[in-house]
Amino acid sequence: MxxxxxxxxxxxxxxxxxxxxxxxxxxxxxxxxxxxxxxxxxxxxxxxxxxxxxxxxxxxxxxxxxxxxxxxxxxxxxxxxxxxxxxxxxxxxxxxxxxxxxxxxxxxxxxxxxxxxxxxxxxxxxxxxxxxxxxxxxxxxxxxxxxxxxxxxxxxxxxxxxxxxxxxxxxxxxxxxxxxxxxxxxxxxxxxxxxxxxxxxxxxxxxxxxxxxxxxxxxxxxxxxxxxxxxxxxxxxxxxxxxxxxxxxxxxxxxxxxxxxxxxxxxxxxxxxxxxxxxxxxxxxxxxxxxxxxxxxxxxxxxxxxxxxxxxxxxxxxxxxxxxxxxxxxxxxxxxxxxxxxxxxxxxxxxxxxxxxxxxxxxxxxxxxxxxxxxxxxxxxxxxxxxxxxxxxxxxxxxxxxxxxxxRGETIKSARDVGWVKTLTAGRMMRRETKVMRADLTMAEFRRQVPLGATSRAVLVDDAARYAGIVQTPTAYAEGHDPQAPVGGLAINKEAALAPAMDITEVMARFDASGADELAVLDDDRRVLGLLSESFVRRRYAEELEKAQRELFGER
Missing domain, CATH: 1.10.3080.10 (Clc chloride channel)
Structure with a gap:
């Protein structure tokens, strides 16, 4: 009607x-x-x-x-x-x-x-x-x-x-x-x-x-x-x-x-x-x-x-x-x-x-x-x-x-609904409760503040609070490290990071290019906003895709 x-x-x-x-x-x-x-x-x-x-x-x-x-x-x-x-x-x-x-x-x-x-x-x-x-x-x-x-x-x-x-x-x-x-x-x-x-x-x-x-x-x-x-x-x-x-x-x-x-x-x-x-x-x-x-x-x-x-x-x-x-x-x-x-x-x-x-x-x-x-x-x-x-x-x-x-800068090639892709951004999906540590901490001090099993990783920042990489907690507890060496020496993914405005397809492409399991989300000044894991992103994409297909064919 x-x-x-x-x-x-x-x-x-x-x-x-x-x-x-x-x-x-x-x-x-x-x-x-x-x-x-x-x-x-x-x-x-x-x-x-x-x-x-x-x-x-x-x-x-x-x-x-x-x-x-x-x-x-x-x-x-x-x-x-x-x-x-x-x-x-x-x-x-x-x-x-x-x-x-x-x-x-x-x-x-x-x-x-x-x-x-x-x-x-x-x-x-x-x-x-x-x-x-x-x-x-x-x-x-x-x-x-x-x-x-x-x-x-x-x-x-x-x-x-x-x-x-x-x-x-x-x-x-x-x-x-x-x-x-x-x-x-x-x-x-x-x-x-x-x-x-x-x-x-x-x-x-x-x-x-x-x-x-x-x-x-x-x-x-x-x-x-x-x-x-x-x-x-x-x-x-x-x-x-x-x-x-x-x-x-x-x-x-x-x-x-x-x-x-x-x-x-x-x-x-x-x-x-x-x-x-x-x-x-x-x-x-x-x-x-x-x-x-x-x-x-x-x-x-x-x-x-x-x-x-x-x-x-x-x-x-x-x-x-x-x-x-x-x-x-x-x-x-x-x-x-x-x-x-x-x-x-x-x-x-x-x-x-x-x-x-x-x-x-x-x-x-x-x-x-x-x-x-x-x-x-x-x-x-x-x-x-x-x-x-x-x-x-x-x-x-x-x-x-x-x-x-x-x-004009858009990427669509047909009227198929891709709006949900645009709304799933790194800023919306990231976890904000992220452990942030100074990169110049000694290995011994890092171990004291982050007990083994407390978290799987910590995000490192420099003295200006700018992103300096991610350190995996088990790596910091491995044998052979100098207790007085800075933990920043173990940091990975120093350059690979995400912007909050990136949509989910751009986020997945960045994960594919970096080979990382987790990436930090940074603002324009490279300050840490949150953390995003590849497994979570893939799961969200599959959920939204299935939801869009159900709506497309009228399933309730």
Missing amino acids: LAAVVGAGAGLFSVLQGAIARTMQRVLFDLPLGARLSAVPALPMTVLLVLPMGGAVLAAFSWATRARTRRMVDAVEANALHGGRMSVRDSLIISGQTILSNGFGASVGLEAAYAQLGGAVASVVGNAFTLRRADLRNLVGAGTGAAIAAAFGAPLAGAFYAFEIVIGAYTPTALAPVIAAALAGTLVAQQLGIHPYVIDAASTMATESHHYLIYAALGAICAVIGIALMRAVGFVEAGTRRLRLPDWARPAVGGMLLIPIALMSPQVLSAGHGALHADLAVGAPLLFILTIFLAKCAASIVSLGFGFRGGLFFASLFLGTLVGHLFAGSMAAVVGHDVIDPRNAALVGMAALAVAVVGGPMTMVMLVLEATHDFAATGAVLAAVLVSSTIVREAFGYSFSTWRLHL
Whole structure:
């Protein structure tokens, strides 16, 4: 019931956000009623000045909301690191940035805004009902899936988006809420006049067995293009920061750079909804398709690299159709006749490139199935997306959302819940009641203060109370030691130590590297905070891992 309510709310917000962005485009670019920005044949230079103006407005909005100084969390990061907890304020800011970017014509999609508010609705409702961590994560996934389902009119695609991209796994406990939310979101969107995402791309050529190998090759090409596109966005973003452009100037400069690209063709602007349908329906020369492909890549890279906010979901769908057309057309030019159906190739390329960039192979398969109702084309898409996703996973390891997190310093590669790993730090696990002794004590004095059997080890410090190693009590009682020699001469692990902020995986790696059974936890001044044993750390990790697996599969 909660998921259905969340799904309805997510669907409503998706419709509102889309309506706001399209209204902005219609007013700013003087579009006819019902026209799509990327489908208009040409735009004058005076109108395209809206692009840098939009960059300036976005910068002002970000400054006013302090967005540039805040670390805002999206649905994927929330589920992976924070147990599904999302900030309403941050979500509204992200949504506002995305709507402004798309509404002023930048080459970004609204999918990030849809998913953000859908997840935020779920997080607010889940926290109000004090759901446990696993259930809250499922509800956040359901909310984002419902938002995508409403935007595309595709409940199955929305449901698999939730499973693959936001929750990070197919789980029995998530099945009912995710499906309920996706259906509710789609129903609300349809009641508000949003039509299902339908592609009229009837094939004129039967799909034969050898075609699947050809489509698999297309999937491999899309994987390479997707990796290059994601790396290019990161490269340009890093480059703009090295140029020391002020944050307020970056989107405006990006808008200026978009003008010559848009003069070439307005198809590069916005998400590309209108352009995608036009290119699927009407054949075009290969040189023209290649030009649009390169221009759209450049526009998306510039938009995201220079600070516009949005996603690559729909841009990757559009780019994929162009790659499919180029692939089929190139083969036909070499052989002298069509080897595969160009429209099928466009659909396959659309899904395969989207999988490379966004992730979620079954999400794209379901999107094509629900958009075309063509099972033969869906089979070809399945072959290509599996190849594409496998290559990207093995060669790159990130989707676009997790790649951006990686560039920011996070280590997550999917929405699987690793937040519990981050919370198990050395500072939380250490034992504070640790025997601390001066390293310059004589062996005889150490034996007097620490009787054999009283403790297995003592931590040594120097005259400034800084860590000087660990001495094992039985070693100090071994024969052959000079009673007047300082006990510090027996210290081990003088350099190997732990910081209190280290998470459990870093702690285990430090134990593996040092070969120690116990390590001291030190502050920034190398003063002793506590002691941690390897056996305890391994046991805690196993306990938490088992607990996470029980929650994942719904065991109580």
